[in-house]
Amino acid sequence: MPQVGTYPPSGYALFFIFPLHFPNLQPTAMHIDQKYIDALRRNDARLIREIYQQHSVQILRWVQARGGSADEARDVFQDGLIVLFEKAQNDAFVLTCPLGALLHVICSRKYIDRLRQKGKDSGVRKTEERRYEEEQDSDILILAEESIAEQQKQERLSAAFAQLSDLCRQLLSLLSNGVAPREAADQLQMNSVDTLYRRKNACTERWRSLVLANA
Amino acid sequence: MNERDNTLLNNYFNGLLTEADAQKVRKRAAVEPEFAEEFSLREAMAEYPSRAAKRKTLKDTLGAVEKDFFQENKAEATPAGPSMKAKVNWKRWAAAVAAGMVLLLGAIWFFNQSGLPEYRQYAQHAPLSLTVRGEANQAISNAEKAFADKDYAGALAALEQVIAADPANVTAQLYLGICLLETDRTGEARAALSPIALGQSALRSEANWYIALSYLKEKNYNACKSNLQFIEPGADHYEEAQEMIKKLP
Numbered sequence: 001m002p003q004v005g006t007y008p009p010s011g012y013a014l015f016f017i018f019p020l021h022f023p024n025l026q027p028t029a030m031h032i033d034q035k036y037i038d039a040l041r042r043n044d045a046r047l048i049r050e051i052y053q054q055h056s057v058q059i060l061r062w063v064q065a066r067g068g069s070a071d072e073a074r075d076v077f078q079d080g081l082i083v084l085f086e087k088a089q090n091d092a093f094v095l096t097c098p099l100g101a102l103l104h105v106i107c108s109r110k111y112i113d114r115l116r117q118k119g120k121d122s123g124v125r126k127t128e129e130r131r132y133e134e135e136q137d138s139d140i141l142i143l144a145e146e147s148i149a150e151q152q153k154q155e156r157l158s159a160a161f162a163q164l165s166d167l168c169r170q171l172l173s174l175l176s177n178g179v180a181p182r183e184a185a186d187q188l189q190m191n192s193v194d195t196l197y198r199r200k201n202a203c204t205e206r207w208r209s210l211v212l213a214n215a
Numbered sequence: 216m217n218e219r220d221n222t223l224l225n226n227y228f229n230g231l232l233t234e235a236d237a238q239k240v241r242k243r244a245a246v247e248p249e250f251a252e253e254f255s256l257r258e259a260m261a262e263y264p265s266r267a268a269k270r271k272t273l274k275d276t277l278g279a280v281e282k283d284f285f286q287e288n289k290a291e292a293t294p295a296g297p298s299m300k301a302k303v304n305w306k307r308w309a310a311a312v313a314a315g316m317v318l319l320l321g322a323i324w325f326f327n328q329s330g331l332p333e334y335r336q337y338a339q340h341a342p343l344s345l346t347v348r349g350e351a352n353q354a355i356s357n358a359e360k361a362f363a364d365k366d367y368a369g370a371l372a373a374l375e376q377v378i379a380a381d382p383a384n385v386t387a388q389l390y391l392g393i394c395l396l397e398t399d400r401t402g403e404a405r406a407a408l409s410p411i412a413l414g415q416s417a418l419r420s421e422a423n424w425y426i427a428l429s430y431l432k433e434k435n436y437n438a439c440k441s442n443l444q445f446i447e448p449g450a451d452h453y454e455e456a457q458e459m460i461k462k463l464p
Contacts, residue, residue, distance in 0.1 A: 045276050045280065048280055049283075052280055052283070052284045070285045074281050074285035077285070078277050078278075078281060081277060082274070082277075086270075089266060153259065154270075161263065161264075161267075166413050169264075169445075172263075173264040173441055173445070176263065177438075179437055179438040186402060187405045187438075188413075189406055189410070201225045204225070204228075204260060208260070211256070211260075
């Protein structure tokens with residue numbers, strides 16, 4: 001199933017059909033850093049430590065050079081890895097550029113967002129953004145934007161999910177984690193699987209309207 | 216999104232369509248942009264809770280790893296960096312390796328013993344202690360004594376009397392659930408525990424814990440893990456729950 005994201009309606013419909021006709025079209029080769037994407041998928045602590053060893057100093061220096069603290073650099077680095085985690089949840093995603101380059105763009109965006117939220121000098125921010133983007137490969141910029149968009153989508157889902165009732169959250173969690181509908185119905189003291197699905201539909205509708213209200 | 220499509224997507228994600236109809240939905244999602252947008256949102260919603268659990272596990276790992284990095288004023292602080300070569304004290308190094316080997320062998324032995332989590336390892340019950348209320352005194356002391364003697368069938372019968380006299384007694388309801396669990400009536404245990412888990416009392420975490428244990432007893436690891444995730448940080452059994460989640464397949 002091709003990844004169906006939050007693309008604008010016009011013109012992108014063809015993008016979905018294309019892979020069905022040319023499933024083996026791979027314009028660029030997999031980068032050797034793909035193992036780090038797999039590490040984030042699998043929560044492989046050893047390889048995750050390597051990511052820190054290889055890339056954390058660069059991010060630390062970059063943030064400190066812009067007036068940020070080591071704590072902020074650490075948080076921004078973690079944010080960057082979570083963004084990559086979200087992108088990595090698409091099994092079809094293959095890394096075709098160095099991890100460091102992608103991580104750097106993502107982390108710099110995240111740091112700039114923090115400055116924005118703190119209301120820091122927006123003139124500096126815009127200059128930084130423009131200068132930084134001019135230095136980067138456009139494919140990496142696009143990939144970074146897609147990844148951050150995916151993570152922001154997850155944040156919206158999360159914020160809306162937190163507003164659901166306990167029953168809705170339990171019901172949706174049980175089913176998402178692969179618990180059989182019959183077992184979930186029994187645990188939640190619903191008379192039948194029909195009742196469970198009716199309640200699930202209502203919970204989904206509520207969650208959906210919360211997500212769209214905050215979009 | 217019209218009502219017909221809404222119902223269609225509900226049925227799709229509830230697994231209620233035939234394969235042929237499900238295929239039609241997927242085809243529409245591949246060619247109709249508005250339908251695709253909604254389909255994509257529903258897919259993300261279906262997957263969200265299990266992804267949230269994975270994300271949390273990853274965040275725990277990141278929290279542990281990052282402690283060794285990002286030291287203020289030490290931009291060179293990479294423990295494995297070439298500029299960090301210090302003089303190696305061989306005796307201390309050898310002692311550390313030996314200690315490490317002992318710990319490693321101990322851990323291997325321990326984990327070979329335990330393997331997958333077993334119900335009995337985790338089923339440690341606090342003694343039953345009910346507030347004396349109304350006319351259930353005899354039933355209460357019978358229940359407390361039977362439970363202390365691990366006579367769960369006896370405690371069950373006594374607790375049913377307590378609850379009959381005092382239906383609002385959440386502690387009695389919880390312990391009824393525990394007795395049902397101990398006497399292998401796992402489905403009924405969940406039925407008794409579920410209202411507490413979904414309620415607002417202080418015992419809700421306890422109830423979630425025992426619901427998870429009921430699935431562990433049945434070796435239903437998916438359901439067990441799912442329920443462990445409802446136990447929040449700071450609540451009863453949170454650390455044990457996290458430990459068990461790591462050991463579950």
